[in-house]
Amino acid sequence: MGATSAKQEKPRKPKNEADLSKIPARVDNVIVKGLLRTYDDYVMRTAQDLFKADNFQDVIIEVNNARQYLSDLGIFKEISVHIDISRGEKASPNGYQITFEGIELSRIIGQVGTEIGQSEGSFKTELSSPNLFGRGERLTLQGSYSYFRTSDLILKLSKGFYHTRFLYNRPEISLSLFRHSNAVPISEYKNQNLGILADFTFYTLWPIDLLHSIQYESSFREISLLKKTAPFFIREQCGPRMASLIRHIVQFDSRDSNIFPTYGVYAKTLNEFAGGGLGGNIGYMLNDTHFEINIPLILGCSMQFSSRFGMIQKDKKSPSVPISSLFNLGGSMSLRGFEWGGAGPQRQGVATGAHSYWSSGMHFWAPLPFKSSLGRFSENFRTHLFYNFGNCNSFSTDKMKSAAGIGLAYKFANQARIEVNYCIPLDKEKGDRVCRGFQFGIGCDFI
Structure with a gap:
């Protein structure tokens, strides 16, 4: 259990496909939904490495790592991820909002x-x-x-x-x-x-x-x-x-x-x-x-x-x-x-x-x-x-x-x-x- 400590290997890029590592991107906001019995501070580290990403490929990799981390916490039976463009006055250029939506495990x-x-x-x-x-x-x-x-x-x-x-x-x-x-x-x-x-x-x-x-x-x-x-x-x-x-x-x-x-x-x-x-x-x-x-x-x-x-x-x-x-x-x-x-x-x-x-x-x-x-x-x-x-x-x-x-x-x-x-x-x-x-x-x- 626990988050993966090693970085995942970057996938090879097929021909005629965009190189995601050359697309600038950053994460402006991370939201975790579905917390009914769970305190917010227990999931705060989900965003720890997401805010370090500076291109879209790193965003995808860190989203997968964060999803695995939430799974390892032992509170969800199902987790979905939504990646959307960041909006609002404080939105940065090339900014994204990451939303994790989980269904908590039953009480028994x-x-x-x-x-x-x-x-x-x-x-x-x-x-x-x-x-x-x-x-x-x-x-x-x-x-x-x-x-x-x-x-x-x-x-x-x-x-x-x-x-x-x-x-x-x-x-x-x-x-x-x-x-x-x-x-x-x-x-x-x-x-x-x-x-x-x-x-x-x-x-x-x-x-x-x-x-x-x-x-x-x-x-x-x-x-x-x-x-x-x-x-x-x-x-x-x-x-x-x-x-x-x-x-x-x-x-x-x-x-x-x-x-x-x-x-x-x-x-x-x-x-x-x-x-x-x-x-x-x-x-x-x-x-x-x-x-x-x-x-x-x-x-x-x-x-x-x-x-x-x-x-x-x-x-x-x-x-x-x-x-x-x-x-x-x-x-x-x-x-x-x-x-x-x-x-x-x-x-x-x-x-x-x-x-x-x-x-x-x-x-x-x-x-x-x-x-x-x-x-x-x-x-x-x-x-x-x-x-x-x-x-x-x-x-x-x-x-x-x-x-x-x-x-x-x-x-x-x-x-x-x-x-x-x-x-x-x-x-x-x-x-x-x-x-x-x-x-x-x-x-x-x-x-």
Whole structure:
């Protein structure tokens, strides 16, 4: 969201068409109509760059930028633009009046649909009240439930500050009350979290464009058994805990697509600190980092190299890290050819979670063969050859787990990727839960 920070490329002029950049023009007046609940000061920056235009081509470009800016403010569902000659005693030569006419969003809007997360799809309902106090505030009630028995209920109040001088940094703050519940069958427990989350999101534009999210969470967490036959080391993890933590997430993305990239780099790192002087009876430091590079080849093919690693270390004053905060390796998102969590340490046939892990992948991506017969629909598909490898509780290649295979991927609603792969586990340990043959995966960040 937010206004576009880069100038748009000027269109090439066809022959026998007037060069708009040679037509003098200036903007005398800017009007924004349709503000019923919105305060005038919230849209004042619409005219910021329009008054700088000195020819008609720049006027057209800045009008488009201003229209996009108004759309990003989150108050209109529809915006139209009218460009007219400036009239009146104060009208200047070559002067124009720009009128934006918008239809504000309803006081309450709702939607029902699906949401794609890591390794799961959810049924989602959302009810929100946009522009709550007249300056872009939004109150949202959201609920979701997945076939993996994961449920979320979130009440969130958010506000963007795109109307300030920090426009290009797109700052936004939010405060959420949440309840999260999920089951982990491979470890025979379920986890419930209830708490508050404060979030401050912004971009830094120099020396590179980075997206930051700084969060504070205070939550009540409880682990309970999924099965009465769960081993003792899972039973002793059960019970309520209080968590108080600070989290920093930073992302860099120069890819041409987040689903089927052919070039560019993506990096994301999450750092989390719990306990210490923040309160609660859970204490640890956590880092989880993802890196990906894409290299274009010929005929629409590309190579992809990706890696992810994480480490968690308990605070000296904390007795242990709860199993719900540990890492699980395996599954279509992290290590194909293994079941979810099936490549990590186990005791008595139950996954214990890992204090560290790493996983890497190499892919050769190619379009569908004979794609011309399928038309544009074929652009939603890619084929790939892959090799995945990784390990838990060790950053060495000793006792490394690996798998290779071939697969077909589908771009779902430009938001997620669905994969069907034929996997061949190559390196495994006794007790690992492998998935030889076809494996299904759905999500956003694959290795």
